[in-house]
Amino acid sequence: MKHTTLDTQKLNQVQDLMSVFKDRYSGKAKAVKTADLLFHLKASGKGIISPQTLRELLGYIRHNDLLSPGFIVSNVNIGYWLSFEKEELSGYLDQELNRMSNQFQNLQLLHQRTKYGQKTALKTQQSLF
Structure with a gap:
């Protein structure tokens, strides 16, 4: 995955996504599937993003270790969650x-x-x- 600088809109989406993970999806028991995460972002007024953009934003967060000491982990069967x-x-x-x-x-x-x-x-x- 190519990690370059993000435009202002995507940087805002990164901040929104990090907040959502901190507030709602911290811990394996609170894992979220892609479709549910995208629905939550839309319903909470955080904007509509595609699954591809979600992966790009998650990659940016991971690549830059923005949630240290935590990290957004994933499992194909249960989804994404913020783990410490x-x-x-x-x-x-x-x-x-x-x-x-x-x-x-x-x-x-x-x-x-x-x-x-x-x-x-x-x-x-x-x-x-």
Whole structure:
């Protein structure tokens, strides 16, 4: 994801989104699905945003660590929530690193074939880490 400076409207949306997470979605028990979060933002007068813009704003918040010491974590089954719990943050980090490693492994052969004309993966690098 490309992280550049945001325009004034999106910076305001970032502030609104952070406030909503602090006030309503702090803790795993208060996790929110994308559709419900977008509905809440619209209903509370925070504006109408698309799922794509929501992901961009969440990425900006995460990339800049704007809710430190908390972090907005997510799980495909239960949604997004603001966590301050070390175990949850560690579990989320492990989940995302595992996902990235799987993505790397899935794309490794394609990368070798398209970039270097090789049909097999190089033996020297087996993972991201």
